[in-house]
Amino acid sequence: MSHRILVYVTLLMTVAGFLTWGAPSWAGSMGLITPPIIQVRLIAEDDARRNTGIMELCTLGSLNPTVDAAKMRVSDTNTCTLSGAEGDWTNVHSIYKFTVTANGQTFYWTTGSNQGPTVVCEVFLKHPRSPLNPEFPRQVLVTDSLDMSQYFICETRFKEPTPGSMESVGVLDLYYVGPINTADIGAYGVVVTALQTFKVLGVNTVVFGSDIQDLCVLGWPFNDAVNNVPYTLIIPTAAQPGGSKFTRVPDPLNGFTGCDDAVLFQRNAVGLTIPLGP
Numbered sequence: 476m477s478h479r480i481l482v483y484v485t486l487l488m489t490v491a492g493f494l495t496w497g498a499p500s501w502a503g504s505m506g507l508i509t510p511p512i513i514q515v516r517l518i519a520e521d522d523a524r525r526n527t528g529i530m531e532l533c534t535l536g537s538l539n540p541t542v543d544a545a546k547m548r549v550s551d552t553n554t555c556t557l558s559g560a561e562g563d564w565t566n567v568h569s570i571y572k573f574t575v576t577a578n579g580q581t582f583y584w585t586t587g588s589n590q591g592p593t594v595v596c597e598v599f600l601k602h603p604r605s606p607l608n609p610e611f612p613r614q615v616l617v618t619d620s621l622d623m624s625q626y627f628i629c630e631t632r633f634k635e636p637t638p639g640s641m642e643s644v645g646v647l648d649l650y651y652v653g654p655i656n657t658a659d660i661g662a663y664g665v666v667v668t669a670l671q672t673f674k675v676l677g678v679n680t681v682v683f684g685s686d687i688q689d690l691c692v693l694g695w696p697f698n699d700a701v702n703n704v705p706y707t708l709i710i711p712t713a714a715q716p717g718g719s720k721f722t723r724v725p726d727p728l729n730g731f732t733g734c735d736d737a738v739l740f741q742r743n744a745v746g747l748t749i750p751l752g753p
Contacts, residue, residue, distance in 0.1 A: 507675050511577040513684035515669050517647065520570040522727075527734055528569035528649065528665065528690040529727050531555070535695060536657045536745035546744055548730070550700035562707050562720025567651040569690055573631055575643040575669045586639050596629035596649070597622070597666040598690065600659075603739070604752040616749070623663065626653025649690070657745045662734040663690040691734035694741045696727035703729045 521529040533555035538547055540554040547554065555564045574581060575594075600621040606614060633645035649665060670683040698705055703726050709718035731737040739749075 507673055510673050510675050510680050510682045512579075513669060513671060513682050514576045514579070515667055515684045515686040516572075516574045516576075517665070517667055517686045517688040518572040519688055519690075520572060520646075522691075525728065525733060526689065527728075528571060528688065529566070530569055530651055530690065530692045531564060531566045531696050531727060532651070532655050532659060532692060532694055533565040534655050534657045534660070534745075538745060540695075543744075547695065548697045548699075548740075549695065551698050551705050554698065554705070555695045561705070561722045562709075564696070564705075564722045565655075566696075566721075566723065569649045571647045571649065571665075571688060573645055573647040573667070575684070577671075581643045583636075583640050583642050586635060586641050593670050594629075594631055595668045595670070596624070596627065596647075597668075598624050598627045598649075599664050599666070601662045601664065601735070604750045607751060607753050620664075623653070623659075626651060626659075628652055629665075629667070651692070657694060657742070657747060659692060660694045660741050660745070660747070661692055661738050663692055664688070665690050689734060691728065691737065693727055693737065694745060696724035697729035697731070697737070698724045698727075699729060702726075 519526050519528045521527065535547075535555055540547055540549055540556065541552045544550065544552055544554075553561050557563065576582075600623045602619045602621050603616045604619060606617050609615075628650045630648045630650075631645060632648065633641050633643060636642050647667065653659065665688045666685060667688075668683055668685040670681055672679050672681050674680070696705070697703070703724060705722050705724050708721045708723060710721060711717070712719045728734065728737050731740070
């Protein structure tokens with residue numbers, strides 16, 4: 476689980492087109508005098524109140540919602556099952572609004588050009604453990620970071636304000652492509668870095684910026700029968716052009732203020748105890 480891999484997404488952009496956002500007229504053939512400041516911003520779309528991306532793997536271990544509904548904090552006994560009119564409960568797609576700015580401005584480039592910045596996505600799991608040798612009496616938990624990037628694919632899709640011109644405003648789609656295991660239930664961090672080469676005083680210089688956002692990977696969505704009733708979506712897919720059924724829950728963290736406590740609850744429910752480690 477701790478193998479490291481970077482997921483690269485090339486954002487096609489010509490350097491010349493990039494500099495049209497506002498390169499100073501005195502830059503001349505030597506390029507810029509100082510490199511611009513690149514800033515990346517991510518905003519989670521799945522849970523706008525908590526600013527968190529959410530996925531549901533539908534991995535229950537030995538739990539059965541028919542008999543373990545109270546233990547799972549669900550009211551729908553079909554939670555994470557394929558039954559009757561309900562569709563697939565699994566959700567392995569998270570969406571973020573995504574911008575890259577240079578000196579505070581979005582920028583434009585020619586559609587289909589063959590040069591431009593690279594976006595690097597990294598995903599890590601926040602993994603709690605109980606230390607064998609606490610540094611002070613109240614240090615009950617410490618949190619490790621496990622690189623999980625090999626199990627995710629990220630793709631950016633920018634808007635085209637006018638034909639032939641792209642702007643650095645759009646969405647980032649994040650997909651989980653790893654195995655479906657209870658061990659992967661957890662609170663994750665998503666780090667996105669954008670890199671661009673500029674000519675500064677005649678020398679090619681790489682400038683980059685990063686942002687971090689939360690991703691909550693649940694084993695199942697919490698739900699109740701009053702304010703958080705699951706609903707069914709019908710979405711055309713390649714396998715079913717007429718529409719496949721997917722079940723979603725308005726508030727998958729139903730009752731929890733954040734991801735950390737929610738995933739600790741679920742990991743405990745499926746029998747995953749907090750490990751004791753160095």
